[in-house]
Amino acid sequence: MSKSFxxxxxxxxxxxxxxxxxxxxxxxxxxxxxxKKLQNFEVFFNTGTDEHGQKLFNxxxxxxxxVKEFVDEYAERFEGLIKLLQMTxxxxxxxxxxxxxxxxxxxxxxxxxxxxFIYKKAYKIKYCVGCELEKTDSELxxxxxxxxxxxxxxMIDEENYFFKFSAFQKQLLDLYKSNPDFVIPDFRMNEIKMxxxxxxxxxxxSRLKSKMSWGIPVPGDPDHVIYVWFDALVNYISTLGWxxxxxxxxxxxxxxxxxxxxxxxxxRMQSAMWQAMLLAAGLSHSHQIVINGFxxxxxxxxxxxxxxxxxxxxxxxxKYGAEALRYYVCGEVSMFEDSPISxxxxxxxxxxxxxxxxxxxxxxxxKMAEDNLDKPIEIIEREDMSxxxxxxxxxxxxxxxxxxxxxxxxxxxxxxxxxxxxxxKTDKEQGQKMISDLVVRLYSVARMxxxxxxxxxxxxxxxxxxxxxxxxxxxxxxx
RNA sequence: GCCGGCGUAGUUCAAUGGUAGAACGGGGGACUCAUAAGCCUCAAAAAAUGGUUCAAUUCCAUUCGUCGGCACCA
Numbered sequence: 001m002s003k004s005f006x007x008x009x010x011x012x013x014x015x016x017x018x019x020x021x022x023x024x025x026x027x028x029x030x031x032x033x034x035x036k037k038l039q040n041f042e043v044f045f046n047t048g049t050d051e052h053g054q055k056l057f058n059x060x061x062x063x064x065x066x067v068k069e070f071v072d073e074y075a076e077r078f079e080g081l082i083k084l085l086q087m088t089x090x091x092x093x094x095x096x097x098x099x100x101x102x103x104x105x106x107x108x109x110x111x112x113x114x115x116x117f118i119y120k121k122a123y124k125i126k127y128c129v130g131c132e133l134e135k136t137d138s139e140l141x142x143x144x145x146x147x148x149x150x151x152x153x154x155m156i157d158e159e160n161y162f163f164k165f166s167a168f169q170k171q172l173l174d175l176y177k178s179n180p181d182f183v184i185p186d187f188r189m190n191e192i193k194m195x196x197x198x199x200x201x202x203x204x205x206s207r208l209k210s211k212m213s214w215g216i217p218v219p220g221d222p223d224h225v226i227y228v229w230f231d232a233l234v235n236y237i238s239t240l241g242w243x244x245x246x247x248x249x250x251x252x253x254x255x256x257x258x259x260x261x262x263x264x265x266x267x268r269m270q271s272a273m274w275q276a277m278l279l280a281a282g283l284s285h286s287h288q289i290v291i292n293g294f295x296x297x298x299x300x301x302x303x304x305x306x307x308x309x310x311x312x313x314x315x316x317x318x319k320y321g322a323e324a325l326r327y328y329v330c331g332e333v334s335m336f337e338d339s340p341i342s343x344x345x346x347x348x349x350x351x352x353x354x355x356x357x358x359x360x361x362x363x364x365x366x367k368m369a370e371d372n373l374d375k376p377i378e379i380i381e382r383e384d385m386s387x388x389x390x391x392x393x394x395x396x397x398x399x400x401x402x403x404x405x406x407x408x409x410x411x412x413x414x415x416x417x418x419x420x421x422x423x424x425k426t427d428k429e430q431g432q433k434m435i436s437d438l439v440v441r442l443y444s445v446a447r448m449x450x451x452x453x454x455x456x457x458x459x460x461x462x463x464x465x466x467x468x469x470x471x472x473x474x475x476x477x478x479x
Numbered sequence: 480g481c482c483g484g485c486g487u488a489g490u491u492c493a494a495u496g497g498u499a500g501a502a503c504g505g506g507g508g509a510c511u512c513a514u515a516a517g518c519c520u521c522a523a524a525a526a527a528u529g530g531u532u533c534a535a536u537u538c539c540a541u542u543c544g545u546c547g548g549c550a551c552c553a
Contacts, residue, residue, distance in 0.1 A: 013553050050553055096553095165550095187484065191548055194482070203551050228553045268550065298490095300546085332491085332503095338546080339491085345503095352503060356516050364513035371512085405502090412517050421512035435512095473514045 005036040006256035008046035008236050010266050011096065014074035015055050018081050020295050020303075020341060021263055023313040024329040028292065028397060029261040030087040031330060034451035035392040037088070044252040046239045047082075048094035049075045053228030054207070057214035067214050071097060084313065086322045086455060094239040096232050104238030105231045106219045108281055109205075113219075117167065117280040123160040123204055126153045161206035161224060168276035172196045175275060175285055183271050184395055185336040188264065188291040192271045203273075205230040233274040236260065237283070257287035264291050290395050293338040300340055311341050319343075320478070323453045324350045330452050331401035351477055357408050358445075359475035362460055364415065365442050366469040368435045372424050376467035377436045379443050388448050397452070404448045411441055439464055 009029045012022050026047060033045035051071040060070035075095050082091055094101060112118050176182055176193050183189040206224040207215060215225030236258070242249045252258070262270050271289045278285050296302055297309030304310065316325045324346060332349045333339040369377075391400040415421075420438065424431025446460035456474060463470055 011553085015553090053553055055553075187547085190483075195548075195550080198549075201550070205551095227551080229551070230553095232553055264547085265552075267548090269553075273551090334492085337485095345490095348503065351516095355514060360514055360516045362513090364517075366513095368512055402502090409517095412513095415512070416510085416518040419510095419512080424512095469513090473516095475514080477514050477516070 003041045004044070004251045004256040005033075005041040006044045006046070006240075006252040006258040007033050007036070008239070008258070008260055010260070010262040010270070011048045011050040011094070011232060011235055012078055013050045013053075013055070014071050014078065015059055017074075018078055018313060020311055020313055021292075022078070023081065023085060023325065024295060024333065025261055025263060025292060026081055026087060027085055027326050027329050028395075030085070030091070031326075031397055031451045032259070032261075032392060032395065033091070034088055034454065035389060038450060039389055039393075042251075044240065044248075044256060045088060045091045046094060046236065047087075047091055048235060048239070049078050049096070050228070050232040050235075051075065051095055051097045052215045052226075052231055054212050054214075057212055060214075068097070071095075081313070084317055084322060085326065088454075092239050094235050096235055098238075100241075101235055101238040102216045102231075104242055105216050105226060105234040107243050108234045108237075108277070109226060109230070110219050111281040112163065112277065115280055115282060117164040118161055118205070119164065120159055120161050122157055123162075125156050125158070158208055160204040160208075161218060161221075162202045163205045163230065163277070163280070165202050165273065165276055166200045168279055169196055169200050171279055172200075172272055172275060182286075182288060183267070184288060184290045188267055188271075188336075192267055195268060196272055200272075200276075229269060229273065230277070233269065233277060236274070236286070254284055259288045259290060260286055261290050261292065264293060267291055291336065293334060293336055295333065295341045296338050298340050298342045298345065300338065309342065311343055311346070316343070316346055320346060320350050321475075323456055324354060324475070326453055327354060327401070330397045331405070333398075335396060335398050347478065350475065353405060354475035355473070355477040357405060357412075358449075358456070359473050361408055361411055362442065362463065362474050363470060365411070365435070365438050366463050366467075368421055368424070369439050369464075369467055370469045372428075372432055372435055373439075373467055376465055377439050379440070379464065381447065383444060385447065392451065400448070401452060404445060404452070407441070407445055407448075411438060411445075414438070 007029055009025050012018065029045065029047070033043050037043050049071070051074075056071060057067060060067040063070060075097075079093050081087070082089070082093065096102075096105075109118070173193070173196055176189065176196070180186075180189070183192055205227045206218050206221075207227055209215075209217070209223055209225050213225065215228060216231050218224040218226055237249065237253055240248045240252050242253070260270050267289075270286075275285045295311075297304075301309060313325060316328075328341070328346050328349055331353065332345070333341065388400060388403055391397075391403065415438070418434060420431050420434035422431075423434060442460065443464050446457045446464070449457040449460070459470070459474060
């Protein structure tokens with residue numbers, strides 16, 4: 001029986017174009033998914049789009065569009081990232097407007113309801129007529145909207161369904177205690193632990209259909225639709241075919257150590273709300289939540305259009321290629337802290353590591369091989385890669401990248417110190433031995449690169465199999 | 480305000496109770512298999528004050544700075 005592994009990104013909310021944060025999350029999850037496959041796991045890799053809720057409802061209306069058409073357009077752009085970023089093509093792409101997902105979410109609701117964790121109560125919301133929006137306390141100063149301080153905040157009473165989040169405090173704390181690696185990195189684990197320790201409040205999980213119709217109908221109550229978070233989180237299991245497909249669910253959710261990759265803004269939803277929801281439905285919790293930091297502009301300044309320091313994935317791929325972007329978010333960006341990104345930084349890393357480092361090394365070794373070896377070397381893939389894969393298994397993608405580039409440097413240094421290109425002129429046999437040893441090492445580099453830069457890894461393997469130097473450099477240096 | 484993290488070369492990061500390491504970037508040099516790449520080499524750092532200690536960048540305290548969390552933002 002082969003081992004199974006499940007990994008998912010969060011589903012981007014489709015109220016704007018894909019940005020660098022999405023790209024980073026998609027790429028990193030892809031790296032882990034690919035690396036598990038290489039370790040012979042049967043992998044289920046999920047991503048998709050979150051398409052319900054007030055915001056989309058409002059924005060579609062503002063754009064004068066039918067909501068479905070509005071979200072269709074965006075969903076297509078996000079689905080386009082799969083190809084753009086060279087993600088593994090068998091990734092599952094779920095949309096929360098998919099019929100099956102909607103039914104699945106309703107079933108999930110019914111389970112929570114049946115188990116006694118959903119109830120109805122009057123819900124007071126603070127509403128700013130100026131914004132035409134519901135406001136939270138943190139958005140108010142002196143009980144007035146920050147944007148419209150001259151208008152009184154209206155209190156609106158409405159009946160909503162509530163989820164008994166408060167009932168799960170102890171179970172969540174137990175979960176965290178018995179699974180110290182449940183949330184990665186540890187400081188995020190502490191954060192969520194402290195949040196839960198402070199006490200949990202039940203939250204509203206429905207909206208009045210008369211006010212906001214863009215949602216999944218609440219089972220048995222046509223006047224309400226399911227609050228977008230409650231619906232969206234269920235995608236992590238609906239994508240597996242839950243509840244009908246018991247076999248898949250068993251294989252990937254119960255036995256696939258489900259991992260959820262997300263940004264730091266998602267900590268609470270992924271590691272507390274969703275876990276409580278699963279418990280309420282009588283299902284098993286996720287295995288691990290991995291929390292990325294945010295990408296910022298240079299100098300740690302928040303990216304913004306007005307500062308003109310935004311970077312978008314399309315431009316980067318167009319100018320440097322998908323692999324340069326994959327390299328950057330894996331090797332140059334901190335795994336868990338906020339990190340800067342800019343075209344300039346990408347440019348520097350491209351030249352230093354891809355052109356001067358990897359690309360140049362491939363050229364110099366394969367030139368020696370082509371000129372001096374009579375035939376391609378025989379490769380036996382049996383060296384131990386466990387040290388490398390262990391890094392990836394712990395989501396230390398950056399350290400894994402570092403390990404590869406250390407080997408690249410070591411090979412450059414070896415060539416410099418031992419000069420096989422000279423040796424081969426005086427002692428052919430010895431020179432050929434040195435060169436073929438280098439080719440073997442290069443092949444190992446390609447194997448390690450496989451999950452990070454899949455296309456380049458494949459190119460290198462082909463060059464080695466044909467014993468050819470690349471016709472065009474792998475990564476042409478850019479000025 | 481409360482809680483937590485951080486403050487090390489130009490930049491991004493590392494290690495350490497006893498001469499502070501790396502990568503990128505910058506200066507210089509010898510070579511040539513290679514993408515004017517690679518290699519060698521040089522310059523370059525511990526926010527401030529006080530304490531513990533034979534000895535502190537490392538432990539403690541305070542100050543300053545900075546970042547994050549403090550619930551419906553999908």
